[in-house]
Amino acid sequence: MKKKGIYVVGALLLIGLFAPLFQKSTAPGFYLEVLLGGLMAGVLYSLVALGFVLIFKASGVFNFAQGAMVLFAALAMARLAEWLPKWIGIPAGWPATTLAFILATGIMILLAMVIERIVLRPLVNQEGVALLMATLGVTYFLDGFGQTIWGSDIYKIDLGISKDPLMAFEGVFQGGILLNREDILAAVIATALVAGLAVFFQKTATGRALRAVADDHQAAQSIGIPLNKIWVIVWAVAGFVALVAGMVWGAKLGVQFSLSQLALKALPVVILGGFTSIPGAIIGGLIIGVGEKMAEVFLGPVLIKAFDLAGGGIENWFAYMLALLFLMVRPEGLFGEKHIDRV
Amino acid sequence: MFYRENGQFKSSYKDDQQILGIFQDKIFIFGLIAFALFVVPLFATDYAYRAVLIPVLILVIATIGLNILVGYCGQISLGHAAFMAVGAYAAYNIVVRLPMLNFLLVLVLAGLVTAVVGMIFGLPSLQIKGLYLGVATLAAQFFVDWVFARVKWFTNYSPSGSVSPAVVEIFGWKVASPVDKYIFVLLIVIVFTLIAKNLVRGHIGRSWMAMRDMDVAAEVIGIRPVYAKLSAFAVSSFYAGVAGALWGFVHLGSWEPAAFSINQSLNMLFMIIIGGLGSILGCYIGAAFIVILPIFLNQVLPVVGGAVGLKIDTAFVSHLEFMIFGALIVFFLIKEPHGIARMWAIGKEKLRLWPFPH
Amino acid sequence: MANLNRKIGDVVLKVEGISLSFGGVKALQNISFDVREHEIRAIIGPNGAGKSSMLNCINGVYHPQEGEITYKGIKRHDVDTHEAAVNGIARTFQNLALFKGMSVLDNIMTGRNLKMKTGIFAQAFHLGPARAEEMKHREYVEKVIDFLEIQPYRKTPVGRLPYGLQKRVDLGRALAMEPTLLLLDEPMAGMNMEEKQDMCRFVMDVNDEFGTTIVLIEHDMGVVMDISDRVVVLDYGKKIGDGNPNEVRANPDVIKAYLGVSH
Numbered sequence: 005m006k007k008k009g010i011y012v013v014g015a016l017l018l019i020g021l022f023a024p025l026f027q028k029s030t031a032p033g034f035y036l037e038v039l040l041g042g043l044m045a046g047v048l049y050s051l052v053a054l055g056f057v058l059i060f061k062a063s064g065v066f067n068f069a070q071g072a073m074v075l076f077a078a079l080a081m082a083r084l085a086e087w088l089p090k091w092i093g094i095p096a097g098w099p100a101t102t103l104a105f106i107l108a109t110g111i112m113i114l115l116a117m118v119i120e121r122i123v124l125r126p127l128v129n130q131e132g133v134a135l136l137m138a139t140l141g142v143t144y145f146l147d148g149f150g151q152t153i154w155g156s157d158i159y160k161i162d163l164g165i166s167k168d169p170l171m172a173f174e175g176v177f178q179g180g181i182l183l184n185r186e187d188i189l190a191a192v193i194a195t196a197l198v199a200g201l202a203v204f205f206q207k208t209a210t211g212r213a214l215r216a217v218a219d220d221h222q223a224a225q226s227i228g229i230p231l232n233k234i235w236v237i238v239w240a241v242a243g244f245v246a247l248v249a250g251m252v253w254g255a256k257l258g259v260q261f262s263l264s265q266l267a268l269k270a271l272p273v274v275i276l277g278g279f280t281s282i283p284g285a286i287i288g289g290l291i292i293g294v295g296e297k298m299a300e301v302f303l304g305p306v307l308i309k310a311f312d313l314a315g316g317g318i319e320n321w322f323a324y325m326l327a328l329l330f331l332m333v334r335p336e337g338l339f340g341e342k343h344i345d346r347v
Numbered sequence: 348m349f350y351r352e353n354g355q356f357k358s359s360y361k362d363d364q365q366i367l368g369i370f371q372d373k374i375f376i377f378g379l380i381a382f383a384l385f386v387v388p389l390f391a392t393d394y395a396y397r398a399v400l401i402p403v404l405i406l407v408i409a410t411i412g413l414n415i416l417v418g419y420c421g422q423i424s425l426g427h428a429a430f431m432a433v434g435a436y437a438a439y440n441i442v443v444r445l446p447m448l449n450f451l452l453v454l455v456l457a458g459l460v461t462a463v464v465g466m467i468f469g470l471p472s473l474q475i476k477g478l479y480l481g482v483a484t485l486a487a488q489f490f491v492d493w494v495f496a497r498v499k500w501f502t503n504y505s506p507s508g509s510v511s512p513a514v515v516e517i518f519g520w521k522v523a524s525p526v527d528k529y530i531f532v533l534l535i536v537i538v539f540t541l542i543a544k545n546l547v548r549g550h551i552g553r554s555w556m557a558m559r560d561m562d563v564a565a566e567v568i569g570i571r572p573v574y575a576k577l578s579a580f581a582v583s584s585f586y587a588g589v590a591g592a593l594w595g596f597v598h599l600g601s602w603e604p605a606a607f608s609i610n611q612s613l614n615m616l617f618m619i620i621i622g623g624l625g626s627i628l629g630c631y632i633g634a635a636f637i638v639i640l641p642i643f644l645n646q647v648l649p650v651v652g653g654a655v656g657l658k659i660d661t662a663f664v665s666h667l668e669f670m671i672f673g674a675l676i677v678f679f680l681i682k683e684p685h686g687i688a689r690m691w692a693i694g695k696e697k698l699r700l701w702p703f704p705h
Numbered sequence: 706m707a708n709l710n711r712k713i714g715d716v717v718l719k720v721e722g723i724s725l726s727f728g729g730v731k732a733l734q735n736i737s738f739d740v741r742e743h744e745i746r747a748i749i750g751p752n753g754a755g756k757s758s759m760l761n762c763i764n765g766v767y768h769p770q771e772g773e774i775t776y777k778g779i780k781r782h783d784v785d786t787h788e789a790a791v792n793g794i795a796r797t798f799q800n801l802a803l804f805k806g807m808s809v810l811d812n813i814m815t816g817r818n819l820k821m822k823t824g825i826f827a828q829a830f831h832l833g834p835a836r837a838e839e840m841k842h843r844e845y846v847e848k849v850i851d852f853l854e855i856q857p858y859r860k861t862p863v864g865r866l867p868y869g870l871q872k873r874v875d876l877g878r879a880l881a882m883e884p885t886l887l888l889l890d891e892p893m894a895g896m897n898m899e900e901k902q903d904m905c906r907f908v909m910d911v912n913d914e915f916g917t918t919i920v921l922i923e924h925d926m927g928v929v930m931d932i933s934d935r936v937v938v939l940d941y942g943k944k945i946g947d948g949n950p951n952e953v954r955a956n957p958d959v960i961k962a963y964l965g966v967s968h
Contacts, residue, residue: 066478126681133423136478137620138680140613145673148666156662268609271482313497314508321493324486331471331479360843361836542829549828549835550814550821557804557815564802567764568882569790569819578825625806 009333017295024302037182038301039294044187046293047194048256051249052266053273053285054197055242060279061218062238065124068139071267072146073243076115078250078259079154081108082161101162105251112243120236143267156261161254163189190252197248198286201241214238218280272327278340287338292323366544383533388526396525398642404532405593406634410618411543411627412586417616418624419547420579421559422472423481426488427587427615432607433491434461434588435595436501439510443503450517450596454535457592458585465584472576488609495604511601528597535593539586543627546582555579556625617672621679623688632687641668713934714742717918718763718886723772725758725942732758733769734942740886745912745919747929747950750939751962756922757799759939760888763920764789764796776886790819795884797875799891799922803863809874810859813849816881817842849877853907869900876907887911889921893928901925905932930954938962 024030052074059067067073084104089096094103123138169182205211216224217234225231250259253266273292277284296319304316330337355370357363367373391400413427438457441448448456471483495501502510515522515531522531546552554575557565566572595602614637622633644664652659683690718740725733733755740746748756761767763774765784774781777792795816804812821842827835850856853873858866863874872892879887892908893901909932911917923929929936929950936953938946940962946953953959 123677123681130680130684133477134680134684136481137616138677140616141673141676141680143673144669144676148669148671148673152663152666152670156666268485271485275479275482312499314499315497317493317497321486321489324482324489328471328483328486331475331483335475335479360840360847364836364839364843545831546825546829549831549839550818550823551825551828553807553811553815554818556807556811557818560804560806561802563766564798564804565815566786567766567790567796567802568816568878569787570815571787582825 010330013329013333017291020298020303021294024298027302030302038297040183041187042294042297043290044184044190044293045297046290047187047191047286048249048253048289049266049270049273049293050286050289051190051194051197051245051252052270053277053289054201054282055245055249056270056274057277057280057282057285058201058242058245059238060274062214063124063217063235064221065135065139066279067242068136068267069119069142069146070242070246070270071265072143072150073112073115073246074250074253074266075259075261076146076150076154076250077108077112077243077247078161078254079150079159080111081105081247081251082159082254082259083154084108085161086159097162105247108247109244112247113240116239116243117236120232120239124235124239125232147261151261158258158260159254161251161259163251163255184256186252186256190256193248193252194286197245198282201245201282204241210237269323272323274337275327275335276330276337278337280341281337281339284337284339292326295326296322364548366541366548380537384530388529391526391529393525396529399638400529401525401532401598402594403634403638404529404536405590405598406615406618406638407536407630408539408593409587409590410615410622410630410634411539412583412590413615414619414622414624414626414630415543415547415555415586416579416583418619418626418629419552419559420555420576422469422576422579423477424484424583424612425481425616426468426484426486426491426609426612427583428607428609428611429488429491430461430465430584430587431591431594431611432495432604433464433584434458434591435602435607436495436510437461437588438592438596439512440501440503442512450515454589454592458588461588461591462581462585465580465587466577469577469580469584472580473573485609488612492604492608507603509601509603510595512596515596522597532593532597535589539589540627543586547627551575551578559625617676619686620684621675621686623686624684626686626688628691629686629688632691636687637672640671641665644668644671713744716740717742717777718920719775720759720763721773721775723759723762723769723774725755725762725767725769731942733762733939736772736939736942736944738937738944738947740918740920741934742918743912743916744934745908745921745932747933747936748920748922748939749924749926749929749936749953750945753941754939755942756939757890760796760890760920760922763888764794790882793883793885794888795879795882795886796888797872797879797890797892799894801868801871801875803871803875803878805864806862808860808862809855809866809877810846810850812863812874813846813877813881814842816878817846819882845883846877846881849880852880852910853877854903869896872896872900872904873907876904880911883915884917886918886920889919889923891922891924893923893925901928908932 024035025032052070055070055073056067059065059070081101081104084107085096085100088094088100088103094100119142123142124135127135127138163186169184171182205215213224213229213234214237216227216229217231221231224234249266269292270289273285273288275288276291277286277288299322300316300319304318307313307318308316355368357368362368367376387400409427409431412430413424416422416424416427434457437460438453441453441456442450468484468487472480475483496508499505502508517531520527522528547555554565554570555578557568557570558572558575558579562572565575591607595606599606618633618637619629620633621636622631623629641664644667645661648664648667649659679686716739720739721737723733723736724731736755736759748759750756758767762769763776763784765786765788768783772782774784776784776789776794779792804815807815821838823835823838826832850859853876855870855873855877858870863871866874872895876889876892879889889908893904896904905928908919908921912919921933933950935949936946937944938953938956938959940958945958945962946956948956
């Protein structure tokens with residue numbers, strides 16, 4: 005039953021994907037807009053999920069604090085960009101933003117070292133649940149700490165992208181399709197990041213070491229790979245990924261507390277994609293992003309009518325229900341590794 | 348130790364089985380209950396009831412439920428507040444549609460409804476464990492949030508989306524004043540604690556702990572994992588449902604789905620981690636701690652800040668709360684995963700020997 | 706030699722053509738043997754021979770790809786763990802699968818879980834039937850505790866006990882199930898001489914007093930020779946010997962396997 009289950013779920017998803025096209029009321033241009041909007045949102049989710057996967061791959065820890073890290077990194081960058089001109093006279097705009105980015109990266113590396121030392125090392129022998137709770141604790145701490153240092157208003161990150169939307173395909177579809185420039189930038193950045201990570205893992209010695217640790221901690225240790233250092237590196241990379249994600253999200257939505265809740269959205273992404281797969285994080289993110297938008301825009305009205313609901317909000321749980329389905333038919337995700345429990 | 352515990356031998360299994368085996372313990376606990384019932388109302392303020400005593404007591408019920416699931420049976424639940432919501436809305440709907448029923452019966456029925464819902468959402472635990480199960484419970488949390496916000500039937504088509512049930516009345520006693528509410532909740536808490544203690548020392552409790560400690564061995568002995576896990580979900584949800592109904596009816600008076608959000612779920616998780624997993628006493632400690640800490644910080648910090656010349660605003664206090672919570676969680680997980688309850692047990696052992704070192 | 710006072714009965718467990726593999730690794734290949742009622746049957750062989758896997762197949766923890774297991778006349782291709790427990794098969798584990806969070810008493814009480822039937826409501830309010838049942842089973846468990854001589858430790862969390870005592874608790878938990886077939890996986894591993902003698906005595910007493918059929922995996926040849934009625938020898942997943950201890954000891958294949966002549 006399990007094997008067939010995934011095909012059933014896949015079929016359902018495909019039907020859901022194309023069903024709106026058969027509705028008379030759906031203009032093809034609008035459909036494409038929603039689809040592209042979903043893909044863009046999916047890219048953003050993938051960026052956050054990437055951080056999860058990196059840490060899980062190398063240390064088996066599920067980092068609940070990834071969302072908080074995104075927020076912390078974004079706050080750092082936003083505020084530093086604001087403050088640097090006042091502190092050292094660097095001109096606002098590109099120079100300040102770039103320097104802020106570099107400094108924020110440094111801060112995230114420092115954060116990684118602190119977390120590894122204080123939280124991970126003492127808990128290294130405990131089971132996954134304890135580590136999960138610990139990262140939950142880190143989340144709360146970072147949320148409070150970040151807002152204390154950087155402030156708790158909404159801040160801007162200015163990447164120099166104009167907020168005017170792009171109209172594309174005006175000839176093909178009536179009125180053209182509305183595209184968001186920031187979303188396009190996000191997609192480009194995400195692709196660059198994934199490519200960069202792929203190169204890092206495949207071609208560099210450190211990357212190889214990381215993969216070794218991900219496969220088997222003890223074997224890696226026995227050939228002299230320093231576990232602690234590796235974990236610092238992994239968390240630092242994840243921190244960098246969090247910074248990129250925060251920067252992109254923050255440019256689009258403004259840097260605010262709700263960014264931290266992204267962690268909750270990214271969980272279903274890794275369930276779908278597999279906890280240890282980078283391509284899985286991307287694909288999972290895209291599926292969730294598209295699925296959510298489609299469900300909200302097209303399935304929502306149907307449900308509202310059928311059940312006399314007081315409004316939509318399907319987005320709030322769609323991702324999770326999809327993850328639950330996947331857990332029942334394919335818990336290791338689309339690209340993850342299977343677990344075998346031995347006595 | 349405060350009193351000498353030795354010299355009290357048990358000569359029958361029945362005696363050995365008691366929850367309170369030592370005579371002085373019996374006196375202490377009954378004394379405590381008497382104190383809570385008769386002395387506290389003499390000098391507690393309305394604010395104390397509303398802000399501390401009533402929420403702590405109700406949360407004790409909820410956290411006992413969560414501890415049974417997480418601490419005793421070893422499952423994960425990140426959506427316990429959703430089950431509280433189910434209980435609250437179930438009780439509301441019963442009261443609205445069947446107003447003649449005694450409220451105690453309503454509570455039990457609400458609990459049973461929640462138990463059934465809990466078992467349904469507990470079904471994934473038969474296939475998945477650990478983090479994956481956590482995701483499933485999160486799905487429950489978000490889905491339930493949405494259902495009560497959108498499906499109008501549950502709020503009796505209230506235009507604002509929030510519900511306000513009438514004041515609870517039992518056998519002519521209107522549970523309206525803070526003292527009334529306090530006594531009412533206290534009595535329920537005592538009964539539910541007793542039930543929990545009984546379950547935990549019975550064969551069902553042992554089956555839960557066996558599943559937690561080594562599920563393969565448990566199966567080999569003949570414990571059915573399905574029964575053990577689903578019964579844990581059922582009992583845990585029953586407690587959550589009753590707590591939720593009490594939370595809505597007695598503590599809040601009127602509520603909307605946001606009252607049972609994921610923050611509440613995570614709060615309760617913190618309560619049992621800090622209080623002590625697998626310990627009923629831990630639930631009391633954890634609930635009291637998490638409820639009192641913010642209040643304490645709110646009162647103390649501005650004063651301390653003023654003394655050193657720092658202006659401390661409420662936003663900062665709330666951020667500091669988060670930081671302290673987070674730090675405490677990490678601290679307890681590293682130093683004493685079994686929480687304050689274990690620290691207390693160890694402390695007691697040391698006190699027994701005092702002044703000898705060992 | 707084994708105690709000859711017992712009457713060894715008919716075949717109660719038959720294992721036929723069992724083959725088990727994990728991916729490409731063949732743990733067991735076409736194993737067949739039988740066990741008679743009331744006897745003590747030893748399974749021996751070098752490390753990695755598949756002995757634990759065989760035990761796991763008998764009580765349903767592993768599911769062999771081929772072969773059948775007949776117990777008390779019921780033939781099964783796939784043994785269900787719960788059914789096995791209900792039918793009276795109990796076991797101990799090589800790595801001590803004790804419930805670390807519970808005391809000795811509670812660990813052994815879990816062995817009685819199958820027999821405890823009172824519902825959740827009766828337990829919740831500690832009503833008469835629940836209370837009486839708890840006492841009744843407590844009595845039996847105390848007998849087991851007496852038998853294994855671990856009375857002073859009954860309230861101690863098992864995690865705190867030394868290894869030898871933990872092994873006894875493991876045995877106690879299995880005994881609490883009142884099994885007709887007891888599978889012991891290296892019950893004397895890691896014990897010193899004294900502990901081994903105690904354990905031997907327990908095993909033989911169980912067999913003697915309760916008539917329990919025993920299948921035991923053991924490395925210590927002295928023990929095997931002394932207490933078992935018949936022996937099965939496994940090597941690399943294949944059966945290379947089957948018979949009474951003296952026959953097996955003289956078997957050239959067995960000698961080769963232990964002395965490590967290349968295959």
